[in-house]
Amino acid sequence: LHTVTIKDIAKALNISTSTVSRALRDSYEINPETKRLVLEYAEKLNYRPNPIALSLKENRSRAIGVVVPEIDNYFFSQAINGIEAIAYNRGYHVVIFQSHESYEREVVNIEHIIARKVDGLLISLSGHTTDVSHLKNLEEKGLPVVFFDRVTDDIDTHKVVADNEEGAFKAVEHLIQTGRKRIALAASLPWLSITQERVAGYKAALEKYGLTYDENLIRYCDFTVGEADKKVAELLDQKPDALFTASDRLALACLAALKIRKIDIPKEVAVLGFTNIKAASLLSPPLSVVSQPAFEMGHTAADLLLDLIEKKQRALPFQTIKLSTELIVRESSQNKEP
Amino acid sequence: LHTVTIKDIAKALNISTSTVSRALRDSYEINPETKRLVLEYAEKLNYRPNPIALSLKENRSRAIGVVVPEIDNYFFSQAINGIEAIAYNRGYHVVIFQSHESYEREVVNIEHIIARKVDGLLISLSGHTTDVSHLKNLEEKGLPVVFFDRVTDDIDTHKVVADNEEGAFKAVEHLIQTGRKRIALAASLPWLSITQERVAGYKAALEKYGLTYDENLIRYCDFTVGEADKKVAELLDQKPDALFTASDRLALACLAALKIRKIDIPKEVAVLGFTNIKAASLLSPPLSVVSQPAFEMGHTAADLLLDLIEKKQRALPFQTIKLSTELIVRESSQNKEP
DNA sequence: TTGTATGCGTTATCAA
DNA sequence: TTGATAACGCATACAA
Numbered sequence: 001l002h003t004v005t006i007k008d009i010a011k012a013l014n015i016s017t018s019t020v021s022r023a024l025r026d027s028y029e030i031n032p033e034t035k036r037l038v039l040e041y042a043e044k045l046n047y048r049p050n051p052i053a054l055s056l057k058e059n060r061s062r063a064i065g066v067v068v069p070e071i072d073n074y075f076f077s078q079a080i081n082g083i084e085a086i087a088y089n090r091g092y093h094v095v096i097f098q099s100h101e102s103y104e105r106e107v108v109n110i111e112h113i114i115a116r117k118v119d120g121l122l123i124s125l126s127g128h129t130t131d132v133s134h135l136k137n138l139e140e141k142g143l144p145v146v147f148f149d150r151v152t153d154d155i156d157t158h159k160v161v162a163d164n165e166e167g168a169f170k171a172v173e174h175l176i177q178t179g180r181k182r183i184a185l186a187a188s189l190p191w192l193s194i195t196q197e198r199v200a201g202y203k204a205a206l207e208k209y210g211l212t213y214d215e216n217l218i219r220y221c222d223f224t225v226g227e228a229d230k231k232v233a234e235l236l237d238q239k240p241d242a243l244f245t246a247s248d249r250l251a252l253a254c255l256a257a258l259k260i261r262k263i264d265i266p267k268e269v270a271v272l273g274f275t276n277i278k279a280a281s282l283l284s285p286p287l288s289v290v291s292q293p294a295f296e297m298g299h300t301a302a303d304l305l306l307d308l309i310e311k312k313q314r315a316l317p318f319q320t321i322k323l324s325t326e327l328i329v330r331e332s333s334q335n336k337e338p
Numbered sequence: 339l340h341t342v343t344i345k346d347i348a349k350a351l352n353i354s355t356s357t358v359s360r361a362l363r364d365s366y367e368i369n370p371e372t373k374r375l376v377l378e379y380a381e382k383l384n385y386r387p388n389p390i391a392l393s394l395k396e397n398r399s400r401a402i403g404v405v406v407p408e409i410d411n412y413f414f415s416q417a418i419n420g421i422e423a424i425a426y427n428r429g430y431h432v433v434i435f436q437s438h439e440s441y442e443r444e445v446v447n448i449e450h451i452i453a454r455k456v457d458g459l460l461i462s463l464s465g466h467t468t469d470v471s472h473l474k475n476l477e478e479k480g481l482p483v484v485f486f487d488r489v490t491d492d493i494d495t496h497k498v499v500a501d502n503e504e505g506a507f508k509a510v511e512h513l514i515q516t517g518r519k520r521i522a523l524a525a526s527l528p529w530l531s532i533t534q535e536r537v538a539g540y541k542a543a544l545e546k547y548g549l550t551y552d553e554n555l556i557r558y559c560d561f562t563v564g565e566a567d568k569k570v571a572e573l574l575d576q577k578p579d580a581l582f583t584a585s586d587r588l589a590l591a592c593l594a595a596l597k598i599r600k601i602d603i604p605k606e607v608a609v610l611g612f613t614n615i616k617a618a619s620l621l622s623p624p625l626s627v628v629s630q631p632a633f634e635m636g637h638t639a640a641d642l643l644l645d646l647i648e649k650k651q652r653a654l655p656f657q658t659i660k661l662s663t664e665l666i667v668r669e670s671s672q673n674k675e676p
Numbered sequence: 677t678t679g680t681a682t683g684c685g686t687t688a689t690c691a692a
Numbered sequence: 693t694t695g696a697t698a699a700c701g702c703a704t705a706c707a708a
Contacts, residue, residue, distance in 0.1 A: 002480075003452075005701060016679045021703060031677055048453045052393045053701035056684045061390065063433075072419040072633075077410040084409065084436055093454065095401075096434050098422055114341070115386045116431065141340075255620045277617060282593045284622025295410075343685055354695045359687060369693055391685035394700045 065118035082298025099126035125150040144308035148301040160301040167290040167325030168201025184240035228253030242270040286330030403456035420636025437464035463488040482646035486639040498639040505628040505663030506539025522578035566591030580608040624668030
């Protein structure tokens with residue numbers, strides 16, 4: 001796959017490569033006639049600068065690295081969509097890595113990312129990342145980093161997140177206001193920021209409405225097969241009148257569990273999910289949800305990252321951008337009695 | 339972000355860069371003691387070869403380019419997952435591009451891909467790509483290409499697809515066998531390979547069972563907002579007793595349209611989708627589907643591509659790998675009478 | 677206004 | 693067994 005180089009043009013036009021280079025970059029110190037010649041010929045041969053050579057020279061790649069737990073998760077694929085939209089507009093490429101919820105894999109990804117000389121990094125932590133030392137000092141070493149969605153308190157850096165606490169609060173408040181009193185919570189891994197924030201919102205809502213917090217009504221679920229179903233079953237043993245689920249995966253598992261047990265939703269148990277499930281309105285009964293601004297989150301994080309990269313604003317104080325969630329109540333999903 | 343280079347090691351150990359290079363590559367012609375020294379020091383400094391320098395030298399990038407219509411589409415995100423799994427195992431990175439169903443955008447993507455010097459290309463055509471000249475001759479120029487899912491007849495190359503005709507046939511056959519006679523088809527754009535194959539399967543099933551093919555029972559839908567709903571409405575005017583929908587998007591639009599019109603599924607109209615919707619079994623009634631092997635398709639395409647790249651098997655005859663679809667019948671979804 | 681030389685990190689060729 | 697040098701494609705400091 002031989003491509004046209006600056007050398008080819010120089011040879012053909014009997015001038016030096018530096019002249020060609022300058023002409024192409026529209027340098028002021030070049031003869032208009034020469035410039036014209038070079039540009040025309042370059043156009044004719046469809047010359048494209050070799051980005052790899054540029055990377056080597058300039059020690060940057062015009063690419064940003066993105067690490068997500070799983071790409072085939074609607075939330076993350078939407079976020080990546082947002083990232084890609086911004087990156088494309090600003091002339092950057094996106095190199096995607098999946099941690100598959102594995103700490104080890106995430107560490108390897110970061111190594112690759114650094115070796116690849118990406119100009120910046122967007123990361124949402126894996127479900128099993130508790131030690132974040134592989135991510136420390138990246139900023140200091142000169143690699144701009146923006147965490148999104150699943151972030152860590154252990155690193156002072158730029159973050160873009162959803163307002164999970166507010167989202168969970170709104171969800172639980174709604175359940176309470178529609179008559180629920182024993183609201184169970186199916187959450188993700190307890191050390192994840194999103195989990196902690198959602199649990200906090202859950203507790204805050206209970207407290208505001210004078211309901212007592214009962215540990216037995218919370219279960220934390222990892223990503224292994226069958227885990228969600230098992231934990232939902234345990235929750236059902238506690239005879240809740242509502243289930244608040246903290247993710248797509250858990251919402252689906254929960255609905256499936258209720259369906260199998262022929263438990264009437266929402267009469268016996270109401271269900272409200274922190275999810276981006278597309279078909280939520282088509283479920284029966286329709287699923288009320290707290291929906292995350294996935295695309296917007298990718299969008300915002302990428303924009304911030306590229307600002308950091310281009311305007312060298314790394315020295316600016318680290319900021320956490322918090323995006324609002326949206327409570328979408330679907331009819332008949334939450335009424336205790338018809 | 340200064341990283342350790344071969345030069346740093348050479349300087350520290352007072353030997354030449356070539357010796358270091360050879361030691362690191364475990365060359366036979368090197369003093370074991372020197373080798374030990376170099377390896378130890380490299381390990382200590384956590385030396386990683388600069389992939390960009392290697393790319394420049396070897397004129398390859400150990401990265402493959404992937405062009406898909408939309409990443410936040412469950413089918414494609416699953417396919418990418420399959421691609422990434424293989425690529426990771428074989429030491430390649432994945433650079434993702436979205437055409438957003440736009441021909442122009444796809445052309446630009448291909449330019450970028452070529453400039454980036456990816457070692458190979460996986461592509462699923464945009465919905466508005468009819469002219470494929472931007473993709474011709476890539477193989478001849480030495481860039482291995484594998485088309486997947488949405489392919490073209492106009493280029494003789496490697497392809498990995500689902501058996502769309504068989505899938506549609508099974509779907510329609512099932513509808514017929516459960517008593518349907520007026521089976522409408524909501525299809526995607528008519529020039530797409532997947533559309534043509536699914537229509538062919540639809541026709542074949544009708545023919546086998548002696549039903550007449552009625553043009554009025556087919557609609558082709560582009561990706562604009564509201565289009566699917568409009569076309570489904572037109573189909574409903576034809577009083578069908580079943581709807582076969584050719585994608586996730588169309589299946590959801592169709593279910594929504596029926597729900598709004600309070601049409602009883604499946605009593606009045608049965609619905610069967612060519613989709614990968616996760617929540618299909620939780621819909622009411624559960625949605626029977628023909629499900630595509632998305633992950634497997636990505637997996638297979640990436641494996642083939644990497645074989646082409648590494649074993650230089652480009653000269654081999656072009657092959658089309660056809661993967662089976664699966665008909666998943668959900669209870670109560672397809673019975674005309676209870 | 678243009679050309680020459682150098683370097684980015686690495687490997688390969690050739691020489692020692 | 694090791695070292696010096698050139699090359700990959702490009703940009704730039706310096707020389708002319």
